[in-house]
Amino acid sequence: MSTRRFLLHLIGGFLFTGSLLPALAQPVQLQLVSENLPPLNYEENGVAQGYTVEVVHALMKQAGLNTPIQFFPWARAYQQALNQPNTLIFSIVRNPEREDLFEWIGPVSPRLIYVYKLKSRSDIVVRSLADCSRYRIGAVREMASTKAFVRDAAVPEAQMELAPSVESNFRKFLMGRADLIISQDWSAAFMMKALERSPDELEPVLLLEQNAQYYLALNKQSDPALLLKLRQAFDKVQQSGQMEKLRNKYMR
Known part of the structure; x- marks a missing residue:
């Protein structure tokens, strides 16, 4: 291969690789899905509200994420979280039937x-x-x-x-x-x-x-780095005392 052809080939390779970088560098897109289950999570006049909603907002802020919450009937929200990677659902009961279906973050609330x-x-x-x-x-x-x-x-x-x-x-x-x-x-x-x-x-x-609790649950096929970031952010929110203040606000 001549020197000129070699240089052209090398330059072409750099251009091709560079064209892929924007796609490869795109961050993982988290989806948040929930249902109307007041006072934990509900939508009023187009605004997400409730105890777990505020916990999730604090979690997103701690993790450096800005993701809107989508509200659906429970069956639809559950199926989306079950089938779409990088989807987080709340508030969801952690039980033996679901244990291996999701990655769990929490708990966020008791349940009677x-x-x-x-x-x-x-x-x-x-x-x-x-x-x-x-x-x-x-x-x-x-x-x-x-x-x-x-x-x-x-x-x-x-x-x-x-x-x-x-x-x-x-x-x-x-x-x-x-x-x-x-x-x-x-x-x-x-x-x-x-x-x-x-x-x-x-x-x-x-x-x-009276023994089960509510959690946040992430799709099992989600990005491991996203799961780690969310768990670390949740731990910090929990340690900050914010969750206890929110419990007092909504449940007492």
């Missing part, structure tokens, strides 16, 4: 799940899971609490009044389309107030869960 009825419904008597099978039960589709209830109570699917969101679940319940409703305690109180009803109208008849 009850079966409720309206106090005015004196005709409804529930002392055990077995009693629930006599009634129509409102629950949110694809939620961990819904799946656990169906599994443990052995309630026929036809008796479940499934909804895409917590709000629609409560609306249907208050319209009389369900006799019982499955909900977190603080979420139940929040939704009753939001729908201009009193939380005192509700009566918890059965405690379903």
Whole structure:
């Protein structure tokens, strides 16, 4: 090869490599998905709000990221986080069925799940899971609490009044389309107030869960460097005392 051809070949190689650098240097694009689950995470007038939303905002700031939160019905948000790399979902229950499906960051919040009825419904008597099978039960589709209830109570699917969101679940319940409703305690109180009803109208008849906690969860096929950055940022937010202040703000 002549000196001239060699130089042209070398220059061409540099140009080709240089053309790839912008694509290779592009940062990983994180996606944040959530659902309306007040007071943890919800959207009001197009603005993301809630306890976990504020935790995530602090996490993004600590990690040097600026990522908007997208709100979807729970089933859609869950499927996106399950199938799309570099997608973070919250607030999500960490349980044995999901353990190997995600990379977990947290915990961010405790969780108490009850079966409720309206106090005015004196005709409804529930002392055990077995009693629930006599009634129509409102629950949110694809939620961990819904799946656990169906599994443990052995309630026929036809008796479940499934909804895409917590709000629609409560609306249907208050319209009389369900006799019982499955909900977190603080979420139940929040939704009753939001729908201009009193939380005192509700009566918890059965405690379903008290040991699980809510987490942030990252798609299993995500960039390992992104996972490390998020975990380190979460640790710093937790150590700063911000989470305890937010708990006091939203849950007491």
